[in-house]
Structures are given as C-alpha cells and as structure tokens.
Amino acid sequence: MSLTLLLEKYDVSTEEGLQKALLEIEKEEVEVDEALAGVLSRACTLEGRLRTASQAYTKLGEVKTDAQVAADMVDRTAELARDVSAKVRQLDLARSRVAECQRRVHDLIDLQLCSAGVEAAIKAHDYETGAAHVARYLSMEPGSLQAARARGAPDPRHTMERAAATLGEHLVRKFEEAAKKEDEAAVERLFRLFPQIGRADDGVDLLAKYLLTQVEGAVRRACVVAGGAGAGAAGAGAGAEAAVFADALTRVLEAGAAAAERARRVPPPAAGRLPRALRLLQPAVCAGARRVFAAQRAARLDNAANATGAGALAAEPVLAELALSLSRVRLYFDFLRRKTEADASTLDEAGKQASAEAIEKIIAECELTRIAQDMLAHYLQLERYFLEESVSKALKMATPQAGSTTSSLVDDVFFIARKVIRRGVSTGSVDGACAVLNEAGALLERLPAAALRRWLRASVCSVCECAACSVSVCRRGVSPGSVDAACAVLNEAGALLERLPAAALRRWLRAPPDALPLPPPAAAPALAPAPRLTKELDAQRALFLAHLNEAEAGGEWAERLASEAVAEAGALCRGERDAAKLASCAAGLGAAAAAFRAAHDLGLAGLRAALRPRLLAWADALADPGDLAEDIEEDTDADALPAALDVLAESARAQLSPQTADAVLLGALSDLAARAERRLLHHTYSREAGLVVERRARRLAGWAGGAAPAARERCARLAQAAALLALERLQHAHHALQPAARLAPADARILARR
C-alpha cells in the first residue's frame, strides 16, 4: 500500500491512527520480506537451469557437424550408384552385342552348314532336309551376311544361293517327273517344299500346271461323253430327255472345282495364292464349257428354235437343261468364291480384300461368265417362246363354250407361270429371274388380253371373262415377283377395262337372268315365273359363276405366287441392288390385289344387279298391307320369304366360295331390307296388317340370324320397324325398340304414326 493511500486511510494526526498505520506498514514489511526470501530461494534453481542450457547448446554444435558429415557421405554414395548403373548399361549393351555377334557367327557357321547340307541333301535326294536348310538360310538376318561381306570375306550368300537354286531346280525337275508319272504323293510332298525355299508362287504355278493337265484330261473326257450322247440323242430324236449337256457341263465344272480344292490345300505360309492357281486353271474349265455349250447349241438350241412345230413340249426339256446348266455355273462360281475366302482366312484384312478382288476379277473376265451369259440369252429366248406357246394353248383350251361348266384358264395360266418363274429362279441368276418375271408378265398379258376382248364381244358373260382375265393377268404380274411385270400387267388390265365402250360395259355388267335362283314371291303375280331358261342361258349362267369363282381364286393365287416368287428369288440376291429390284416388285403387290378385287367386285355387282328385281318384288310383298293372306296359312305366308332365301343361300353356297356367297347374301338382304323399309313408309297399316308384316319381318330377321349373320343387324332393324306397326298403343313403342333401338327416333315416329 502506498504512502498516499495510507495517509488517506488512516488519520495520522492521531496516535491511534498512527499506530494503525504503523501496524499496517509492519504487516506489509513482513510480507515483502517473505516474498524476497521466496525469490532468493528460486535463484539457485535458475542458475542450474542456465547451466544445463549452455551445456546443451554445445552438444548441438557437435550434432550439426556429424549431420553434415553424414549428408556428404550420402551424396557420395548416390554418385557412386549412378556410376554403377551407367556401367551396368554399358555392360548390357556389350552383352547384347556379343549375343548378336554370336548369332551372326552361328548364322555364318549355319550358312556354311546349310550350303553343305543342301548339297548333301540334293545328293541324298533328301529334299526335305535341303528345303529345311534353305528355310533356315531364308530366316537368317540379312545383317549377318552383309557384315560378313563387309569384313572382306567372300560373300557367303553366293554359295548358299547357288545351293538353293540348285535345290529349286531339282525340286522343279522332280516335281515335273512326279507330275508326268502322276505320282500324287510325290507331287504333294514336293509341293509342300516350295514355300520353304521361298518359291511358293513357283510351287503354286507348278501345281496348277499339273492340275491343269488333269483338268484338261477330265474336261476332254466329259466333252467326249457329251458329244457321244449328243450324237446319240440326235440319232434317237430331238426328244431325248436326259440332260446330257448339263451333265457334261457339271462334270467339267466338277473337274475344275476338284482342282481348285486341291490347289487350295497349300500349306499355311502360301495361303492366299488360290487365285493365282485359278488363273491358270480357269481357261481349261472355260474351254471345256465352251465345247459343251457349242455342242449343246448345235444339238438342241438351234433345233429347238427352228422346231416351232414341236411346240412348247419340245422346248421344255431343253429349258430345264439350260436352267440346270446355269445353276451349275452359279454353284461353281460360288464354290470358287467360298474356297478363296477360306484360303485367305488366315491373312489380314488387306490380304482378304485382295484375294476377294482377285477371284472376282477372274470370274468377271473368264470365258465361262460370257458362256453363262450367252446361255442365259438362249434360255430367255426359249423361255419366251415356251411361254407364248403354253399360254396360247391355255387360252385355246379355256375358250368359253356353252355346256362347259368351268374354264381352266386361271388354273392353267397359274400353273405355267409358276413353272416358268420357278425355273427362272432356279437358274440362279437374278437378272435371269427378273427377265423371266418380266417376260411372264409382258408376254402373257398380250395374248390373253386379245383373246379376252374377242370373247367379250361374243358373250354376255364377257365381263366375267374380263374379270378373270385381269385376274389371271394380274396374278401373272404379281407372281413374277418383279415390279415391272406386276405393274405392266396391272396397267394392261386397267387399260383393258377402260377401253371397253361404256355402253357395252354396262350391258355386260348384267349377270345372266337367274344366275342364282331366287323363287319369286307367290303374292306377286306380275313377277311370276321367269321365262324358261334355254340351254344356252343355262350354260352362260354356269360360266358366269365359274368365272366369278375363278376371279376370286385367281386373286388368292396371285398373292400366293407373288409371295412364293419373292421368297424364292430373295435367296439369289447378293447385294442391296438386287434386293431393291425385288423390293420394287413387292411394292406392286398391293396394286395387283386391288385390281383383282375390282374384277371380283365387278362380278359381284353384276350378280347383285341380276337379283335385284326379285328382291324388290319380295320387299314389296313383305311390306304390302293389302294382302292379308286370309286364305293362306299365316305361317306359310311368313315362311315364304325365308324359304325363298334358303333356296338362294343353298344355291350360292353350292356354287360360290363361302366368302363370295356371304357377300351375295349380305348384299341381297341389304337391298331387300332397304327396299322393304322404304315401302313401309309408303303404306298405311291396320293393326292386323301390321301384325302380319311384323311376323314376316320377324321371320326374315330370324332367318338372317341363322343363315346370314352379317345381315342380321340390317334385318333386325327392319323387324323393329315392323314391330312398331303392330303396336296396339303408342305408349308401348319403347317395348318394341328393346333391347336396343336400331331405328332413328325420327323414323320410329313416322312409322308409329302409320
């Protein structure tokens, strides 16, 4: 406590105050003394510590020196390590050089050995060993040999090359000897050695030459057989059935294919050399094919072209033979392509590509391709002739005649077209198939069109013929699977229909009277029994129905044949372009089907028109309120119409296809119901009359429900309309319209008023 504070705290003017201050001062003095004593006692500890610190500092200096020394040592060690690794690298280099030197020395030693070995092997006729030596020589690094020469030593390769050449000559000579002796085993053994001595191409050439002699022999034999058989066939008559020329060609191609297969068995180092062998072999095959084809032309084609009298029958075996020959040529080319691909399978992409291009070039440039094209030309000419003949024959046979019940036109033409198209597809040539399809479409449309026009003028049924014609023509167009053919045919069919004078067409639209029997209503004497049918009319009626059926069947066939042709020819397509040709034909199918349906509808419309007068009479009878049929049994009256319809349905089902019959019945009932409804609106009805009409309508609806389900709805509407007539009270109208109102409310109101 400071003096000032003390003076303030205590009153020093008094004794007591002074005493207290003194006490305070004394107390503080004691405290200060104690504090000083404490401090003094700690001073020695501090001194000790300071000593320790100074000692430690000295030690640290020593450590620093040591550390410096250690760092210097590490640096030196690293430097040393670097030196060492550099030395190791040098050593490595030196070692590899030594190894190379050793190899070269070995090579040189081997080279000497090889040269000697080859000579020895030649002497010992051990060509395998010799070839192995040469293979060893060829695998040597060129550097060894150059290095040896660089040192001034005589070029060791000369000896070796001489030896290899000698070996090669020996091999060639031996090969030729073996080939002359036809020693297959030796030929094969020697052939395998050529790739080893680096002369694979020479080996392939030699083998090809050897195979060539064999192929030539085989081809000669095949041609001789063909010649003999051809002469024999000519002697025996033009109708020789056996396809001797196709067989001969097959044998020629088989010989070529066998040679190609043998040439393909080249050891792996020589892979991809098949095209080289084929280039040598192919001319022999071509020559054989040329001879066979020339003989075939002389024996068959020229005759067939001239022998028009013989007709389509004579052309058929020749066509089959040509198609067979063409398909054989295609098979042969496919075989070559496949084998070349297999041969090049071990090569890289570029090698494969080159190989494929080489074989395509051989195929494109070889004479066999041109022969096949010539053959195709002949085939197509003959096929056209065959088609023309066959179709005119079918037309002649299908000429409508009174008394005949069906025409075989669609059947025949369908059969011919299918045969021709299948044969065209079997040639294996897309162009050929397309051309046949075109021909089938174009040629057939011309003949039937002209013939049908003639028929159309001659017969009331001609419009049906027209339908049948367009159907058959469309079918033809569709079946070829060629868009051109299909469209051309459709166009022709369309044009044919258009060209017919309108008036004549309208006349023809009429079906013959009584095409389908529908007894006239007993209560309509005005329309009673139709004139007695003459025999001729009867026949016409039958023809009409037959053609209607044919129109439908032809359409189904059209679609079937079309899909068949597309599927069959689809296998021939080898590219997008070919597929596009087929696709364009597929696009024509829809239009063809429409044309067919138009023809069929035309026939149906004719039929419906023929039935209409009777149906109208029946409708009038049904709705007639005046005739209460008092003297007739009520049931008999109501059942008369269903009975008549039964006759119609039975007859339609018996003579038409189910679909057509249903369509006819539906049409008939629609006509009937529509007319009857109109008549209902004309008359007024008493309750009794209403009941009678209602019963008739109900029976009709019941009949429709059983016999013509498609028309049930239409008849149910009529029945409801009649039910309204039979109502006792208007309030019950909603009962009559149960379960579902089929009449429009306005119509119902009008009816109910009557």
Next chain:
Amino acid sequence: MEDYKFLFKVVLVGNAGVGKTCLVRRFTQGLFPPGQGATIGVDFMIKTVEVDGEKVKLQIWDTAGQERFRSITQSYYRSAHALILVYDISCQPTFDCLPDWLREIEEYANNKVLRILVGNKTDREDREIPRHIGEDFAQRHGMYFLETSAKEAENVERLFMEIAVELMEQAKCKELPKYDGSLGPINGKTTSVGDTSCCLRS
C-alpha cells in the same frame, strides 16, 4: 413408306459404250465415274425429284448395251414409261444402229411409251454426228431429242426432269374419269391401279 405420288420407270438403251451408265450415275449420284466397266445385265437406280411441288420417283433401269444381254434388256421395255435411246455423237456406228434399236422398241415396248433420243458425249472434240442429223432423226421417228454430256453434267438433269414433267402431265390427263358415275366401282378401282403409263399411288 416413302412419300411420293408418282412412280415412273425410265429405261436407257443404246449401243455399248455410249455412256448410259454415266448418264444415270451423273443424274442419280452426281458422279462421272472414269473407267466405267461394261454393265452386266440390268442395273437399277432410284431418284426422287419434285415437279410442281409433287414428289415423283424415277426408277431408272440402266441396261447393258452388249448383244448377249439383249434377251434380258428386252424384257424391261414393256413396263417402261419412258425409253431413252442413247448414241455417242463421236461414234457414227452407234448412230447407225438406231433403226435397229427402234425396231426393237416397236416390237417390245408399249406403243404409247415416251421415247427420247439422246446424243451423249458433247464434251468430245471429235464429233461425227452433227446436231441437226440427230434432230432430224428424232423428228422423223416422233421422238424428243437432246444432246448431253455426262462428263460435263450438261443437260443431264434437264433430260430426266423433262421426262418427269412430261410423264406427270400424261398421268394427270389419264387420271380424269372417263365414264359417267354409273360405273363407279370400275372407274374407282382402275384409276387407283394405274393406267398404261403410270403407277399411281393414292
């Protein structure tokens, strides 16, 4: 399905080497392929063009000129809407063969087919057939005439476009109904099928 209203088939015929394939490829692909090999059989290309705002698909059949393919090429005449008969203006024999080609066309093609005579290779210096000779020939035989150069792309586009326009006009004329309404079903169906010179897609 592609969107087009008309499909026309155009067939090119003429001697080997007159440039049929080059014309087709110039038109369809815009290329002039040098060293073009001989066509084998029949080739087929498609190009859709627009005429008066309507899409017209031209199906172009490029035939081989060589004699041995005649049987194949003849089969395509019948369905053609237009036939382009091509000769080489620098090669007299190709012009001399035209009557033979016309005979073939008469025999195999539809008589209403649109026929166009084309003298190709106008880029060549060594012209042998003057233009008026070709024109006279075309006029005598009722054909359209055009000289083209597939190499220089001269008149090629025009050739095919004019064909498209002409065929479309023909097709439209024939599209009009020819009968009165009483023959509804026939009329309706046959026009949708097409007529002698076009396939209509409705």
